Amino acid sequence: MELDKGTFTVTKLAKAKDLGLRLVHGGTGVERAVGIPFAIERWGPIPELHGGELVFTSGRHLGEDWTEWKVLLEGAKAAGAAGVIIGLGSGAAFETLPAELLRLAGANDLPVLTADYAEMGRIAHTVTGLHSESQRDAYRRPLELQMEITAIVARGGSFGDLLDGWQQRTQEPVAVFDRLGRVMARSSAFPSSLLTPLGKRLASHEAPRLGEHFNLSATTLEAAPDMASAETGERVEIYPFAGNDTVRGYCVRIPTGQETAELAAPALRSLLALEFERLWFLDESARRKRAERFARLLTLTEPGSARTFLRSLGIEGGPLRGVAIEARNETHAEVLIDDLAVVLAAPFIRHRHRIVECLATVDPRQALADYGLDVPTGIGTRGAPEHSARSIRQATLALETSRRAGTPIEYVDGASHEFLINAAPSDYLEAFSSAALAPIENSRGGEALLRTLHTWLLERRSIEATAERMGVHRHTVRNRMQRIVQITGHDLDGIDAQTELWLAFKARGFRDGETSPKGP
Missing domain, CATH: 3.30.70 (Alpha-Beta Plaits)
Known part of the structure; x- marks a missing residue:
């Protein structure tokens, strides 16, 4: 049978001479992928389908009950059927397709084909075989693509060879960037105008992390008059690839939507990760x-x-x-x-x-x-x-x-x-500073006393320099310092007391050059 692999649709089935099918109504669904046959020869609602099935029926259980035919066609479409094949001739409900059935098919926009009822078994068997072959081929093609691109790497091909090999087999332009957004390689058809905006994106915090991927438009990247084409779809996909649990680089594809490419893309990223690991060892x-x-x-x-x-x-x-x-x-x-x-x-x-x-x-x-x-x-x-x-x-x-x-x-x-x-817990710092400074702070004029003490420590315990910095008389500073000694009981000439008070000020938020704590 002359039926191209990978193009198993209602239209192709109708054109296959050996099947003996005739498309009497197409509609918008004639290019949908076709699944396995499913026979309906009884009353009742359409069972739940998986999508794409071809519904076979002789119509004997419906006869000329057009209301039930309408229910059948509407139910088949709602269940996800790709089309309906109605058997005609001896043993079926009709010798020729009634005009009313053709009208109902058009009203439901559902592909309807007819066939000789005596040939329905053979047709169902053939369609099932074609579907199985198509499914096997759908999985075989990605596997073959994986083997072909793996062979490129095994023969010692460079990043560029791998990417060009991918493009030749899938028609997808592709590029590779390192973790810092630098271009490592690109296939021949990858737009040069995308390289700079992509590099900036990947070098920023907006790059995808492991387990993520981005779909971006050319407009988002502020680039690419040469990207606006039907072949590229004006979109790019960015996937990080990893060595162990760390991002090694980014694979950027301009997808075509081919199932083969989508299924083989993880193998491409794995090969890129392996190549990065190999280069790392070469640079050891x-x-x-x-x-x-x-x-x-x-x-x-x-x-x-x-x-x-x-x-x-x-x-x-x-x-x-x-x-x-x-x-x-x-x-x-x-x-x-x-x-x-x-x-x-x-x-x-x-x-x-x-x-x-x-x-x-x-x-x-x-x-x-x-x-x-x-x-x-x-x-x-x-x-x-x-x-x-x-x-x-x-x-x-x-x-x-x-x-x-x-x-x-x-x-x-x-x-x-x-x-x-910085190393101490915040609750400990609060308790420490309060223990050292609270007696001063809670006394009469406590705020002025704290500022005076802090300035005195900053000015290396000079009464004159403290007074000048604060704009007060030196006797005022001396009196305040005497009050602080009385309140705290500290000998302020001792290095231990000075160190404790200085750390308390730091923990409270006072900084060098300031006479009040730093705000939040």
């Missing part, structure tokens, strides 16, 4: 070299030797800043050392298990915020290359505090108390 020597250089620089504490070492690598001897990050797992750490080498312009970077350490040549705070890092992070102070080891130690200390605070922590020289405050 470069990562090892960066780690060795990192360790070497930490041992160079003399300005001359550190700068000479940097010049030997073709790097200007500018300031560096230590960064320590606790990745979610070792796979995430491996991803970070690749990404941060770009994001932080970090030629010196390594990871030890989950901890990633690097020396950044740019300000890491904004760069890490733009990257969207959401794990504990410590940042050391900015300094000359010979002070790299010191900055890394500071970053490590800040990382310990970041774990407790749940936010990136930046080390500040001479401000270790900030780490203590």
Whole structure:
């Protein structure tokens, strides 16, 4: 029988000469996919169908009861039937199709075919076989496509070869971006005007995460006069693909809606993930070299030797800043050392298990915020290359505090108390500051006493400097300080008392240069 695979529709069945079917009414459903035959030769409602079935009937149980014929046709359409085949001739209700049945078919917009009633069994058997073959073919084609694109990779093909192979077999343009939105490869027909807007989208926080995918229009991407075509449908699909549980990159397809391509697309993403893993291992020597250089620089504490070492690598001897990050797992750490080498312009970077350490040549705070890092992070102070080891130690200390605070922590020289405050629970800080400051605060003129004490500590316990800063007479400051001693019972000349009060002010929200607590 001459019937193309993958085109099993009412129209094709009617044109198949060997079947002996005649299409008497087509309507809008003639190009629907056709399922298995389903015979109805009794009264009652149409059973629930799965969609696409061909309803066979001789009509003997209905005769010329047009009301029941109307119920049958309406019920078949409502149940999802692709069409109705009415048997004619000896043994059937009619020798020829009545005009009233043709009218009812038109009123229901349901494809109706006729056949010789004596041939109905053979036709049903043939249609069932065609449907089974079509189903097998529907699954076979994606499998063959998967095998063909896998062979491209097995033969050593590049990303570009894989994407071009996909496009040739599916007519779908496709491109691959890395985690930072940089184009890795694209098939020949992928619109170049989409690359920049897609890269910006993927580099932002709007990129899809694992388990998600985006369907975007060209209008959404603010691009693409060359994308507005019937072939592309003016849409792109963005899927992340992963190595273990971490995004490695993004596959961007311009879908055609072919079932074969949709079923084989997960295999394409898996192959891309495997290729990314392979490239990662190929770059392992470069990562090892960066780690060795990192360790070497930490041992160079003399300005001359550190700068000479940097010049030997073709790097200007500018300031560096230590960064320590606790990745979610070792796979995430491996991803970070690749990404941060770009994001932080970090030629010196390594990871030890989950901890990633690097020396950044740019300000890491904004760069890490733009990257969207959401794990504990410590940042050391900015300094000359010979002070790299010191900055890394500071970053490590800040990382310990970041774990407790749940936010990136930046080390500040001479401000270790900030780490203590960030690490302590808020209820503890409130209780601590209240215990130290509440007696002063609740006394007569308590607010002025607190501001005076805080300014006195800021001005290194100078009565004159405190008075000048507050704009009051020095005797006023001296009297207030004497009252504070009486209220608290503290010897304010002692370092322990000064430290306790200073930490209490910090916990309360007072900051250097301020004479009142920082508001929310």
